[in-house]
Amino acid sequence: MLLLPLLLSAVLFPGGDNEHAFQGPTSFHLIQISSFANSTWAQNQGSGWLDDLQIHGWDSDSGTAIFLKPWSKGNLSDEEVTELEELFRVYLIGFIREVQDRVSEFQMEYPFEIQGIAGCELHSGGTTVSFLRGALGGLDFLSIKNESCAPAPEGGSRAQKFCTLISQYQGIADIIRKLLLETCPRYLLGVLDAGKAELQRQGNEARGLAVQWPGHLLLVCHVSGFYPKPVWVMWMRGEQEQPGTQQGDVLPNADGTWYLRVTLDVAAGEAAGLACRVRHSSLGGQDIILYWGRSTSIGLIVLAIIVPSLILLICFTLWFWRRWSYLNIP
Ligand SMILES: *[C@@H]1O[C@H](CO)[C@@H](O)[C@H](O)[C@H]1NC(C)=O
Numbered sequence: 021m022l023l024l025p026l027l028l029s030a031v032l033f034p035g036g037d038n039e040h041a042f043q044g045p046t047s048f049h050l051i052q053i054s055s056f057a058n059s060t061w062a063q064n065q066g067s068g069w070l071d072d073l074q075i076h077g078w079d080s081d082s083g084t085a086i087f088l089k090p091w092s093k094g095n096l097s098d099e100e101v102t103e104l105e106e107l108f109r110v111y112l113i114g115f116i117r118e119v120q121d122r123v124s125e126f127q128m129e130y131p132f133e134i135q136g137i138a139g140c141e142l143h144s145g146g147t148t149v150s151f152l153r154g155a156l157g158g159l160d161f162l163s164i165k166n167e168s169c170a171p172a173p174e175g176g177s178r179a180q181k182f183c184t185l186i187s188q189y190q191g192i193a194d195i196i197r198k199l200l201l202e203t204c205p206r207y208l209l210g211v212l213d214a215g216k217a218e219l220q221r222q223g224n225e226a227r228g229l230a231v232q233w234p235g236h237l238l239l240v241c242h243v244s245g246f247y248p249k250p251v252w253v254m255w256m257r258g259e260q261e262q263p264g265t266q267q268g269d270v271l272p273n274a275d276g277t278w279y280l281r282v283t284l285d286v287a288a289g290e291a292a293g294l295a296c297r298v299r300h301s302s303l304g305g306q307d308i309i310l311y312w313g314r315s316t317s318i319g320l321i322v323l324a325i326i327v328p329s330l331i332l333l334i335c336f337t338l339w340f341w342r343r344w345s346y347l348n349i350p
Pocket residue numbers: 057058060061
């Protein structure tokens with residue numbers, strides 16, 4: 021009898037397993053974080069990302085890229101990789117020097133941090149859109165719009181002044197334009213192709229289970245193996261979202277995909293008609309819906325477990341009794 025709740029806790033929803041194809045990531049971007057502690061101490065951190073999957077690091081001491089995946093170079097030639105590393109090395113050292121030289125001109129106060137993000141994104145129809153944004157202490161500072169520097173409102177007059185300054189450096193503008201509009205889209209297509217075996221993995225899975233205790237059911241919806249990270253999971257009754265739904269954190273699987281547990285605590289009699297609904301970009305608009313106990317009611321499951329247990333128990337008792345009486349026949 022002690023076994024019964026344990027058995028129930030592992031009951032899967034009928035038809036709970038689903039497999040869906042992935043579309044994989046669609047953008048590449050570089051992130052630069054430059055920290056300035058005081059007039060003599062500053063450091064750069066650099067990284068490269070496919071959506072939210074990191075594929076490059078940057079070793080500031082040696083000024084070289086760290087390739088985190090065997091396919092991180094995409095289809096760039098070794099010469100091209102060396103050339104780009106040299107370009108970023110010179111840029112990052114120069115960036116720190118230029119900023120330190122202009123601290124008083126721009127009325128900056130130590131310590132401060134500058135963040136930059138630049139990359140390109142694949143849109144439907146095969147077009148790519150490039151972007152570059154800079155922030156100061158986490159507030160938008162500037163962006164590149166229509167190939168020219170656009171100060172952000174949060175950046176105030178300092179951002180306007182910076183855009184005016186940068187527009188005098190035609191050489192730098194040409195390099196940035198080439199990187200954003202030519203190199204990035206070509207690299208993005210190349211790296212998506214080089215890494216496709218790992219990036220377009222199958223294996224999205226949603227599972228439901230119920231843990232029971234007197235008068236209550238904890239309905240658990242477990243969604244695993246999805247990529248990219250954004251996902252929407254909700255316990256529903258018909259079209260109505262259940263406000264008691266508890267979302268866990270979206271946590272990483274070892275293979276770079278994500279999982280999420282979403283639970284709902286209900287009174288035992290109120291579980292019928294509830295369903296766990298999963299919405300994700302890899303599902304192409306077709307939500308996964310797991311119904312709780314639509315055809316297999318808990319009662320049937322209890323019967324299915326109790327009846328064989330009882331039969332087994334009776335057989336065992338009979339066998340034991342007969343054996344016992346046989347052995348004791350004088
Ligand atoms: C500058 O900042 C670094 C790192 O925080 C610190 O180790 C160093 O002592 C500071 N130097 C001065 C002159 O304040």
